[in-house]
Amino acid sequence: MKLHRLLLAPSLGTILIFMALPIALTTLYSVLTPAQHGGVIWQPSGEAYVRLMFERDIFDDTLSFNADYLQILGRSALQAGFATILCLLIGLPTAWFIATRPPAQKSLWLMLVTVPYWVNLLVRTIALLLMLRDEGPINGALQSMGLTDGPLPLAYNNFAIGLGLVSSFLPFMILPLYAAIERFDFSLLEAAYDLHASRWQAVWSVILPILRPGLIAGGLLVFIPGIGSYLAPDILGGGKTLMLGNLIGMQFQGSRNWPFGAALSTVLMSVTLIALILVARRAAREAA
Amino acid sequence: MALLDTRARDIRNLPGVGVTAALAVAFLYAPILFLMLYSFNDGRSISRLDGLSFRWYRAVFANEEIGGAALNSVLLAVIAASLATVMATAAALAMVRMRVRRKAATYAVLNFPLMVPEIVTAIASLIFFSAIGLGLGFGSLVIAHTTFCIPFAYLPIAARLTSMDAGLEVAAADLYARPLRRFALITLPLLAPGLLSGWLLAFIVSLDDFIISSMLSGPGSTTLPVHIYSMLRLGITPEVNAVSSLMVLASALVVILSGLISRRKT
Amino acid sequence: MQDHGDACRLTGLGRTYGRGASAHHALGGIDLAIRANEFFTLLGPSGCGKTTLLRLIAGFDQPTVGEIAIFGRNVAGMPPEDRPVNTVFQHYALFPHLTVAENVGFALRMLGRPRTEIAATVARMVELVGLEGMEKRRPDQLSGGQKQRVALARALAPGPKILLLDEPLSALDAKLRQRMRSELKALQRETGITFVFVTHDQDEALAMSDRIAVMQGGKVQQLGRPEEIYEAPANRFVADFIGGANLIPARMGPEGAVAEGLGTIPATGTGGAEVTLAIRPERLAILPAGGHQPGDLGPLTVAERIYMGNELSFRLEGAAVPLHVTLPRGGLRGALDFAPGDRVALRPEAGAIRLLAS
Numbered sequence: 001m002k003l004h005r006l007l008l009a010p011s012l013g014t015i016l017i018f019m020a021l022p023i024a025l026t027t028l029y030s031v032l033t034p035a036q037h038g039g040v041i042w043q044p045s046g047e048a049y050v051r052l053m054f055e056r057d058i059f060d061d062t063l064s065f066n067a068d069y070l071q072i073l074g075r076s077a078l079q080a081g082f083a084t085i086l087c088l089l090i091g092l093p094t095a096w097f098i099a100t101r102p103p104a105q106k107s108l109w110l111m112l113v114t115v116p117y118w119v120n121l122l123v124r125t126i127a128l129l130l131m132l133r134d135e136g137p138i139n140g141a142l143q144s145m146g147l148t149d150g151p152l153p154l155a156y157n158n159f160a161i162g163l164g165l166v167s168s169f170l171p172f173m174i175l176p177l178y179a180a181i182e183r184f185d186f187s188l189l190e191a192a193y194d195l196h197a198s199r200w201q202a203v204w205s206v207i208l209p210i211l212r213p214g215l216i217a218g219g220l221l222v223f224i225p226g227i228g229s230y231l232a233p234d235i236l237g238g239g240k241t242l243m244l245g246n247l248i249g250m251q252f253q254g255s256r257n258w259p260f261g262a263a264l265s266t267v268l269m270s271v272t273l274i275a276l277i278l279v280a281r282r283a284a285r286e287a288a
Numbered sequence: 289m290a291l292l293d294t295r296a297r298d299i300r301n302l303p304g305v306g307v308t309a310a311l312a313v314a315f316l317y318a319p320i321l322f323l324m325l326y327s328f329n330d331g332r333s334i335s336r337l338d339g340l341s342f343r344w345y346r347a348v349f350a351n352e353e354i355g356g357a358a359l360n361s362v363l364l365a366v367i368a369a370s371l372a373t374v375m376a377t378a379a380a381l382a383m384v385r386m387r388v389r390r391k392a393a394t395y396a397v398l399n400f401p402l403m404v405p406e407i408v409t410a411i412a413s414l415i416f417f418s419a420i421g422l423g424l425g426f427g428s429l430v431i432a433h434t435t436f437c438i439p440f441a442y443l444p445i446a447a448r449l450t451s452m453d454a455g456l457e458v459a460a461a462d463l464y465a466r467p468l469r470r471f472a473l474i475t476l477p478l479l480a481p482g483l484l485s486g487w488l489l490a491f492i493v494s495l496d497d498f499i500i501s502s503m504l505s506g507p508g509s510t511t512l513p514v515h516i517y518s519m520l521r522l523g524i525t526p527e528v529n530a531v532s533s534l535m536v537l538a539s540a541l542v543v544i545l546s547g548l549i550s551r552r553k554t
Numbered sequence: 555m556q557d558h559g560d561a562c563r564l565t566g567l568g569r570t571y572g573r574g575a576s577a578h579h580a581l582g583g584i585d586l587a588i589r590a591n592e593f594f595t596l597l598g599p600s601g602c603g604k605t606t607l608l609r610l611i612a613g614f615d616q617p618t619v620g621e622i623a624i625f626g627r628n629v630a631g632m633p634p635e636d637r638p639v640n641t642v643f644q645h646y647a648l649f650p651h652l653t654v655a656e657n658v659g660f661a662l663r664m665l666g667r668p669r670t671e672i673a674a675t676v677a678r679m680v681e682l683v684g685l686e687g688m689e690k691r692r693p694d695q696l697s698g699g700q701k702q703r704v705a706l707a708r709a710l711a712p713g714p715k716i717l718l719l720d721e722p723l724s725a726l727d728a729k730l731r732q733r734m735r736s737e738l739k740a741l742q743r744e745t746g747i748t749f750v751f752v753t754h755d756q757d758e759a760l761a762m763s764d765r766i767a768v769m770q771g772g773k774v775q776q777l778g779r780p781e782e783i784y785e786a787p788a789n790r791f792v793a794d795f796i797g798g799a800n801l802i803p804a805r806m807g808p809e810g811a812v813a814e815g816l817g818t819i820p821a822t823g824t825g826g827a828e829v830t831l832a833i834r835p836e837r838l839a840i841l842p843a844g845g846h847q848p849g850d851l852g853p854l855t856v857a858e859r860i861y862m863g864n865e866l867s868f869r870l871e872g873a874a875v876p877l878h879v880t881l882p883r884g885g886l887r888g889a890l891d892f893a894p895g896d897r898v899a900l901r902p903e904a905g906a907i908r909l910l911a912s
Contacts, residue, residue: 008394011375011376014375015400015435016397019401020400026412039418093304093308094308118496119540120498121496122516124319126323127320127322127323130323130524135334137322174312230407265412458643460660462635462709465664478650
């Protein structure tokens with residue numbers, strides 16, 4: 001065997017056997033029959049996918065349309081989409097600010113933004129819940145200033161989940177944008193001014209198009225983990241509003257329907273892959 | 289004579305960006321700092337400070353379950369990061385220094401774990417390990433963590449290798465160094481900072497994981513995040529704050545360490 | 555100069571990259587014999603194949619066809635670490651994590667020499683290149699010139715039979731480059747090692763070499779002593795690349811070569827054949843057009859006067875191609891000056907006109 005194959009074999013083998021193969025197996029499980037207490041019976045069945053959209057009557061087996069699961073799917077995409085936009089609105093100016101600082105300040109700011117990424121996500125989510133609770137410091141401050149009578153419902157709702165997603169993944173948006181702005185040739189701006197562009201025209205017609213690869217990278221890095229996120233809806237949503245990640249998790253814990261969980265996971269994986277392929281193809285087209 | 293207001297035209301000073309950056313940082317830090325503050329609360333409350341003490345830290349250190357889970361977590365992260373670093377280093381050497389056919393596809397496979405949502409990895413691993421009859425527990429955890437750590441170790445190592453002058457290895461060959469000694473005396477020492485940052489990144493990513501561990505850990509192999517999560521059933525307690533603060537401290541130490549390494553490498 | 559055997563003999567050496575239609579012939583059919591103890595230079599523009607040739611001798615690359623023999627021994631397929639040659643790299647390739655002494659001693663350590671011998675040789679080499687007191691420094695604490703010396707010492711330390719130098723002076727500033735030229739030449743004489751020096755700088759090549767191989771398009775265009783190369787270029791490329799020359803198209807007539815606007819230059823050759831006349835700009839005298847003598851060329855018109863400090867140059871029109879004449883300042887010829895529009899004649903020095911096949 002050639003040396004380079006020998007060197008690549010362990011990593012590729014590990015990833016293919018312990019990541020790709022299990023995902024393929026999951027897809028297979030999604031078309032099998034659920035066993036009573038978790039696991040599967042090796043008998044083909046499309047029931048898991050039917051269940052995504054229809055409810056089967058327990059007495060006469062008739063199907064009736066049921067949007068519950070589709071709603072969860074849609075809500076997950078919507079939550080992740082909102083979080084992505086919010087991250088963009090916060091992340092772009094922040095990245096811009098950092099990238100235009102003098103070098104010494106730049107590394108300090110960069111460090112400040114990176115450190116939270118290294119802090120355990122569960123810990124960060126718990127910390128955010130502490131802030132948002134009815135008895136938390138935000139409600140405390142609002143009430144003691146007399147701005148509100150009772151506590152505002154900040155925790156255990158979609159707002160809290162959205163905030164959780166933003167705080168979880170904001171560094172993922174800032175870092176690629178920072179890298180893109182850092183590479184930006186500022187003399188292009190002088191050229192734009194020289195050609196009679198106003199400041200905002202320059203931002204719109206020179207900077208944004210050049211930063212687009214960074215924007216797309218950041219968007220994917222927020223959206224993909226966002227749509228499948230588990231901890232933020234679980235802890236900040238208080239179990240009242242489910243997202244896709246929790247619904248999948250549930251199928252392997254309490255309610256135990258492995259094929260249904262596998263089907264949901266296959267849907268999530270497909271959405272992710274389609275997003276990645278679209279972006280990759282677009283990038284390839286632009287490079288050509 | 290009126291001076292041209294260059295500051296207003298300088299795009300680096302767009303209005304509002306500084307404020308946004310400051311708010312973003314405050315948004316990221318305020319909850320963590322608040323949590324750390326309340327971990328020193330002398331009272332049982334998490335919303336009213338009754339004086340400061342190390343009471344809850346003493347409770348954490350006295351708690352054998354937390355200690356066991358922390359040990360599991362660190363052991364798991366050390367083993368997974370080390371295995372991933374060795375494999376990623378071999379892969380980076382092949383990808384950066386040799387001619388590899390279908391390089392784009394190989395690169396995509398190496399980075400594949402980054403593209404899979406964590407919950408998918410978690411349940412796919414659960415299905416896989418139950419299908420092959422390898423029970424849940426530390427062994428399954430090591431395999432799963434090593435797998436998703438590979439790209440995290442690979443990226444800094446490959447970056448370092450790419451920035452290294454391949455001419456140095458050629459020069460060593462010219463000066464009579466055989467392939468293995470070239471690797472040991474030239475490539476490896478110069479690659480060291482990349483290896484360390486790759487290892488640290490993999491270590492922290494392993495330590496950070498909750499979902500995969502919660503699906504795969506059996507009795508006796510509970511990791512710290514999984515244990516903290518189970519503590520939440522009783523609500524957030526000052527004890528949860530204290531053990532969380534310790535994890536923040538550990539992360540901060542790793543960041544400072546890797547910052548020092550990257551500063552020294554030039 | 556006792557031994558004139560061949561240090562390195564190249565036979566039918568070729569190197570092709572790629573295959574089929576996209577194949578690139580970096581080197582084609584090189585036959586060369588580099589003598590022991592000589593300072594041999596491969597000179598040519600970038601992409602001429604000189605660096606490829608050097609890499610083949612060092613063993614960093616393998617030839618597609620042909621043979622390389624080093625002191626009579628065929629080195630086909632032999633990796634660089636087995637060849638008795640060492641290289642001074644263009645950007646030095648000093649090991650950044652090792653000190654000066656460790657860099658210089660690296661090869662001896664690889665060869666498993668005893669510690670005491672290594673220490674002694676390192677001390678000798680460091681002294682040879684004048685870096686005493688710098689032994690403990692690392693490469694990033696050295697200036698460009700000092701790095702250059704470390705690279706030299708490192709390559710010389712194992713006592714190679716041939717030292718290969720890949721544009722070693724190109725990264726230095728002009729003043730330092732001048733000084734290193736003399737030092738390198740002296741070093742070669744002192745050590746008696748065969749130097750194979752690659753450069754695109756003709757001044758460097760002329761000043762240092764015993765012999766020069768001028769390369770272009772993967773082939774050796776001319777091989778000879780510096781004087782031969784400069785005074786008697788073998789073809790248009792060599793004449794133009796070394797020192798620059800006026801290359802004038804002409805046609806052979808009964809009395810010599812006839813060039814448009816210049817007259818007839820006495821020469822023998824097949825009647826009607828297309829030839830090229832090569833004349834160095836500094837080997838032409840420039841005179842007012844009035845005093846025309848037989849053998850003078852012209853008359854021509856001054857199109858531009860170019861003042862360059864140590865010399866004065868004119869661009870003349872009226873021939874098939876613009877002609878350049880260079881006069882040293884302050885000499886007898888420098889007493890004459892012309893302005894654009896003046897009519898002038900040219901008087902070549904004896905033997906200054908070379909007739910080249912087109």
